[in-house]
Amino acid sequence: xxxxxxxxxxxxxxxxxxxxxxxxxxxxxxxxxxxxxxxxxxxxxxxxxxxxxxxxxxxxxxxxxxxxxxxxxxxxxxxxxxxxxxxxxxxxxxxxxxxxxxxxxxxxxxxxxxxxxxxxxxxxxxxxxxxxxxxxxxxxxxxxxxxxxxxxxxxxxxxxxxxxxxxxxxxxxxxxxxxxxxxxxxxxxxxxxxxxxxxxxxxxxxxxxxxxxxxxxxxxxxxxxxxxxxxxxxxxxxxxxxxxxxxxxxxxxxxxxxxxxxxxxxxxxxxxxxxxxxxxxxxxxxxxxxxxxxxxxxxxxxxxxxxxxxxxxxxxxxxxxxxxxxxxxxxxxxxxxxxxxxxxxxxxxxxxxxxxxxxxxxxxxxxxxxxxxxxxxxxxxxxxxxxxxxxxxxxxxxxxxxxxxxxxxxx
Amino acid sequence: xxxxxxxxxxxxxxxxxxxxxxxxxxxxxxxxxxxxxxxxxxxxxxxxxxxxxxxxxxxxxxxxxxxxxxxxxxxxxxxxxxxxxxxxxxxxxxxxxxxxxxxxxxxxxxxxxxxxxxxxxxxxxxxxxxxxxxxxxxxxxxxxxxxxxxxxxxxxxxxxxxxxxxxxxxxxxxxxxxxxxxxxxxxxxxxxxxxxxxxxxxxxxxxxxxxxxxxxxxxxxxxxxxxxxxxxxxxxxxxxxxxxxxxxxxxxxxxxxxxxxxxxxxxxxxxxxxxxxxxxxxxxxxxxxxxxxxxxxxxxxxxxxxxxxxxxxxxxxxxxxxxxxxxxxxxxx
Numbered sequence: 001x002x003x004x005x006x007x008x009x010x011x012x013x014x015x016x017x018x019x020x021x022x023x024x025x026x027x028x029x030x031x032x033x034x035x036x037x038x039x040x041x042x043x044x045x046x047x048x049x050x051x052x053x054x055x056x057x058x059x060x061x062x063x064x065x066x067x068x069x070x071x072x073x074x075x076x077x078x079x080x081x082x083x084x085x086x087x088x089x090x091x092x093x094x095x096x097x098x099x100x101x102x103x104x105x106x107x108x109x110x111x112x113x114x115x116x117x118x119x120x121x122x123x124x125x126x127x128x129x130x131x132x133x134x135x136x137x138x139x140x141x142x143x144x145x146x147x148x149x150x151x152x153x154x155x156x157x158x159x160x161x162x163x164x165x166x167x168x169x170x171x172x173x174x175x176x177x178x179x180x181x182x183x184x185x186x187x188x189x190x191x192x193x194x195x196x197x198x199x200x201x202x203x204x205x206x207x208x209x210x211x212x213x214x215x216x217x218x219x220x221x222x223x224x225x226x227x228x229x230x231x232x233x234x235x236x237x238x239x240x241x242x243x244x245x246x247x248x249x250x251x252x253x254x255x256x257x258x259x260x261x262x263x264x265x266x267x268x269x270x271x272x273x274x275x276x277x278x279x280x281x282x283x284x285x286x287x288x289x290x291x292x293x294x295x296x297x298x299x300x301x302x303x304x305x306x307x308x309x310x311x312x313x314x315x316x317x318x319x320x321x322x323x324x325x326x327x328x329x330x331x332x333x334x335x336x337x338x339x340x341x342x343x344x345x346x347x348x349x350x351x352x353x354x355x356x357x358x359x360x361x362x363x364x365x366x367x368x369x370x371x372x373x374x375x376x377x378x379x380x381x382x383x384x385x386x387x388x389x390x391x392x393x394x395x396x397x398x399x400x401x402x403x404x405x406x407x408x409x410x411x
Numbered sequence: 412x413x414x415x416x417x418x419x420x421x422x423x424x425x426x427x428x429x430x431x432x433x434x435x436x437x438x439x440x441x442x443x444x445x446x447x448x449x450x451x452x453x454x455x456x457x458x459x460x461x462x463x464x465x466x467x468x469x470x471x472x473x474x475x476x477x478x479x480x481x482x483x484x485x486x487x488x489x490x491x492x493x494x495x496x497x498x499x500x501x502x503x504x505x506x507x508x509x510x511x512x513x514x515x516x517x518x519x520x521x522x523x524x525x526x527x528x529x530x531x532x533x534x535x536x537x538x539x540x541x542x543x544x545x546x547x548x549x550x551x552x553x554x555x556x557x558x559x560x561x562x563x564x565x566x567x568x569x570x571x572x573x574x575x576x577x578x579x580x581x582x583x584x585x586x587x588x589x590x591x592x593x594x595x596x597x598x599x600x601x602x603x604x605x606x607x608x609x610x611x612x613x614x615x616x617x618x619x620x621x622x623x624x625x626x627x628x629x630x631x632x633x634x635x636x637x638x639x640x641x642x643x644x645x646x647x648x649x650x651x652x653x654x655x656x657x658x659x660x661x662x663x664x665x666x667x668x669x670x671x672x673x674x675x676x677x678x679x680x681x682x683x684x685x686x687x688x689x690x691x692x693x694x695x696x697x698x699x700x701x702x703x704x705x706x707x708x709x710x711x712x713x714x715x716x717x718x719x720x721x722x723x724x725x726x727x728x729x730x731x732x733x734x735x736x737x738x739x740x741x742x743x744x
């Protein structure tokens with residue numbers, strides 16, 4: 001069956017992208033990870049990688065064309081497979097992160113999955129996928145302790161998180177953690193407002209983007225899972241930038257000791273008070289149509305008109321993965337009870353000694369800005385007027401400046 | 412329990428068995444009037460007389476031939492060969508006669524023959540007096556191969572050897588004769604094919620025999636200071652080999668280091684490794700490490716002699732490799 005590689009989401013507020021390079025032509029064979037194209041928005045250009053192997057059987061755009069975001073950029077199939085067949089077949093629509101590699105490779109470089117015989121047996125017995133492990137043995141081999149570390153972690157699921165380098169650079173990496181119902185690609189448009197030298201990475205929270213769900217995960221076990229995933233990625237010193245639930249996760253990671261969090265920027269953070277709009281969560285999770293979804297997503301903005309079409313399409317595309325949608329529902333049930341947030345980051349903020357900023361939109365309809373009071377004296381609070389739950393979209397230049405100031409304050 | 416030396420434990424075994432069974436006798440170079448080069452047979456001549464404790468000329472082929480023949484005829488001879496290196500003169504009697512006789516007579520003919528000898532490096536006695544040749548005998552079906560590392564095992568195994576009916580290569584180590592350990596008085600039997608866990612541990616199985624056992628125990632003590640618990644398994648007899656105990660230990664620790672003093676090539680360690688990977692591949696978390704002598708004749712120079720056989724640090728390094736630990740601590744030394 002043919003698989004589609006989609007035009008990537010180049011920005012939440014953008015629906016079109018220009019094809020500035022095409023590295024394949026009809027009939028070409030591509031391997032997983034091959035660079036197939038480059039697309040460009042007004043602000044940045046993005047490389048598109050093949051996430052699967054196959055022969056290019058359909059290539060609707062040519063160089064210089066303006067392509068629709070999240071429409072098929074090309075179709076991969078068997079050599080000689082008719083395009084009509086490929087179109088008839090239900091397109092294997094994947095989320096907006098389709099063009100991104102999913103799991104950390106255990107042996108970067110040569111692509112060989114190394115593991116000890118015992119690790120293989122333990123993995124098979126416990127239903128673990130070795131491809132999801134970062135091995136700590138010789139040449140990246142997966143050994144007993146890698147399996148045991150994973151098994152010993154309480155309530156951990158069976159899989160690692162998806163990471164994606166968003167920008168190369170030098171220094172301690174800045175890691176972006178998205179909010180509930182989103183994924184790491186949502187940060188791409190915001191990055192154009194940052195001129196930091198540091199490398200930037202995004203991660204997909206469990207049950208979001210390319211990360212599998214965590215079984216029965218409450219807030220603490222989600223945080224522990226993310227902290228371990230960061231450590232397994234070799235991210236020992238990080239600047240964390242989080243939005244909403246992702247901000248709460250970022251704050252709580254500071255309690256873990258590993259990784260060491262050099263600075264903390266919390267955008268519209270959850271976990272500062274008990275209130276959250278439970279109707280929004282329920283409605284957002286239940287919405288199946290573009291119309292319903294756009295009504296709920298509009299609530300994220302102070303100005304509903306600023307809801308980008310691409311955001312609706314990306315969310316719908318992600319919802320096509322029933323497993324992820326179900327995982328998000330289960331996660332929501334453990335994180336929220338109606339309109340109550342079941343976790344708090346107040347203790348983490350009180351104990352955190354590094355530079356820390358909290359940025360909230362006064363018009364936030366999801367998490368009331370009024371809850372961001374009584375913060376510890378060393379935490380800076382920025383209350384932005386005319387901004388809703390997405391300051392990084394509605395006040396992107398300012399929020400970008402604040403992120404840079406926070407990162408630089410860590411020295 | 413009282414502590415006595417390895418050589419005293421051996422003497423006790425011979426003494427007790429000679430007393431118990433008048434078929435037991437011992438021959439060898441300088442073993443009667445001089446009491447043996449390593450003083451194992453001291454006092455036996457006076458006690459049992461020259462018919463049962465007999466000096467021989469320097470003629471190993473003849474001594475071994477006499478012993479094998481006497482065993483076939485129903486006696487229980489002990490032939491002491493001064494160095495295992497010299498046993499090569501009697502190989503036809505051992506390999507083609509003693510080892511085959513039982514099978515070729517349909518099980519009627521037995522060869523209750525014990526060749527006591529010693530091997531191993533130590534003290535600069537050079538290439539013709541330092542070899543560890545257990546693999547030669549291990550390779551021959553029909554020969555039992557016994558390599559005690561401790562005084563109590565030396566006594567118990569030798570007593571058992573003198574009560575069973577097949578040819579036994581009883582290989583002692585020149586370094587061990589003066590070592591002391593607790594040895595039960597009187598009846599103390601160690602059956603063949605029963606390994607002994609000299610030190611329990613959960614992290615890595617170290618299999619060693621003969622003089623490599625004390626060396627493995629020193630390494631285990633050093634590893635324990637780093638929090639690594641090595642289990643030292645001494646098979647005590649290589650033929651028959653207690654694979655059950657070895658495999659059970661591997662199942663507990665998932666990592667194996669095999670230490671042999673003999674040269675690496677064609678050694679018993681390689682064979683034990685092949686048995687483990689065949690029987691317990693999916694228990695292994697790391698490649699099996701073999702620490703062995705270099706593939707060279709043992710040099711006369713003491714420093715070179717030391718460099719040619721496994722030392723404590725070699726065992727420590729191998730254990731750390733098996734545990735996927737970087738060898739920093741050792742490199743810093």
